[in-house]
Amino acid sequence: MIRSFLCIVLLSVFLFTTAVQAQIEGLSIWKIAAIRQAKTVCSGVFISGRTTKDLLINDLDVLDVDTVTISVDKPGQKVEVTLDDGYVATAIYRPECGCTIVLENNEKEIRDQKTQGIPLLPPLSDSKTWPDGEGVNLDSKASPINTRKMKKAMDYAFDQSLDNRKLVRGTRSVAVIYDGKIVAEKYADGYSKDMPLITWSMNKSIVNSLTGILVKQGKLDIYKNAPVPEWKDTADPRHPITTDQLLRMSSGLSFVEEYSPQLVDVVVMLYGSPDSGRYTATRPLKSAPDSEWYYSSGTTNIISRIMRDQLNDYPSYAAFPYTELFNKLGMHRTIWEMDASGTFVGSSFGYSTARDMARFGQFLLQDGVWNGERILPEGWVEYSTTATPMAKKGDYGAQIWLNHGEKGNPSNRRWPHLPTDAFGFSGFEGQSVAIIPSRNAVIVRLGRTEGGRAAWDQDIFMDKVLKALPKD
Secondary structure, three states: OEEEEOOHHHOHHHHHOOHHHHHHOOOOHHHHHHHHHHHHHHHHHHOOOOOHHHHHHHOOOOEEEEEEEEEEEOOOOEEEEEOOOOOEEEEEEEOOOEEEEEOOOOHHHHHOOOOOOOOOOOOOOOOOEOOOOOEOOOOOOOOOOOHHHHHHHHHHHHOOOOOOOOOEOOEEEEEEEEOOEEEEEEEOOOOOOOOOEEOHHHHHHHHHHHHHHHHHOOOOOOOOEOOOHHHOOOOOOOOOOEHHHHHOOOOOEOOOOOOEOOEOHHHHHHHHOOOHHHHHHOOOEOOOOOOOOOOOHHHHHHHHHHHHHHOOOOOHHHHHHHHHHHHHHOOOOOEEOEOOOOOEOOOOOEEEOHHHHHHHHHHHHOOOEEOOEEOOOOOHHHHHOOOOOOOOOOOEOOOOEEOOOEOOEOOOOOOOOOOOOOEEEEEHHHEEEEEEHHHOEEEEEEEOOEOHHHOOOHHHHHHHHHHHOOOO
16 A cells, blocks of 8 residues: 555646536546556556556655555455545456546446457568567667767657756657657656556547448448437437538537636546546537637547447447457557547547557558558548638648648648648647658657657657658
């Protein structure tokens, strides 16, 4: 057992912003903090193989004093965080689907969910070269890259000598793919190619591909009214919302993704609701569908629940990401996590490695084809990378970030130093995958940045990497 003080720094501003909605949901600011800590420690210990002390110091900013009890039960595969008022936050681990927060469900109900059939891929062989295996040849004599310039890019990524104590670059792993091969990679001390790390909102782009697979299988029409039970009444103003509009973050649903004292939906959904998809589906309509663009993790979890309904619940839904995508691409270190209802939290809760995320990026670079098999429908990547009309900078497609730039002013774009055909995935605390078709490159970065762009500028880093690659 480790006793630690669950200080305000635990969530910093992130924590204080939950107060209003959390009270409405019968929670408190401290309970949400305890829940988040239980989930983070659970995933970090059981998925990443890290120590509790490491997680408390490097992922949750917690001071070691006697106010809160953290219990890691490895035989029982669960973590409990007990507040001094007796409240216990619990997260349980299942090898096939990571860690789940126990809220209204009891632990047995969650463990009884039929997830045991998930066919996890065994480790790939080092004797085969990436992406088919884990073997990599970084012989500088045979490499097409400028090693001096690539070293500068890596030095920038892993430099921790920032003047301001509040700024932490926090890069943990980087992988660079050129012409379908790993040409550079690096890991911070204590991390490795085999350690899965949280990918946060980069999961949304995986939700996009899984939706495309459902479309290819004839199980979903994204241009029809989204099959959401709460909206089935034709008199409901949300009834006309389509799955396409959910994918493009243009549903018009009221949802708050920002972190200020009254904007708290995303926190309550992730840490205070047993059913993340239902939580968002019950939100009222704020504006007419397709009338505005607003980034919403909630809509991604509605899509995740739609997948579950279209696949007739368990066990096909639980196995779907693995049988139809992860295992085909060789993403053997990738784990997706569920909420208490048994729905994948597709917006946020997934763990992967830089190499696995590079496989996924390369897959989209190849237009959804892998080892000769067309996994995504013809035209799906083009659809996904077409700018949503209401995204003013042309920077969002369907669960994928773009670099098209503002109409009439393409220099005003997400990554000014990158070509306009670049697209990719981004996640909280600086997770990123950039795919640059015109340079035949994929660039992956995982870490935990504190201090925003002042601490980590993804555009500058990727520009440095591209300068080290051949100009096709």
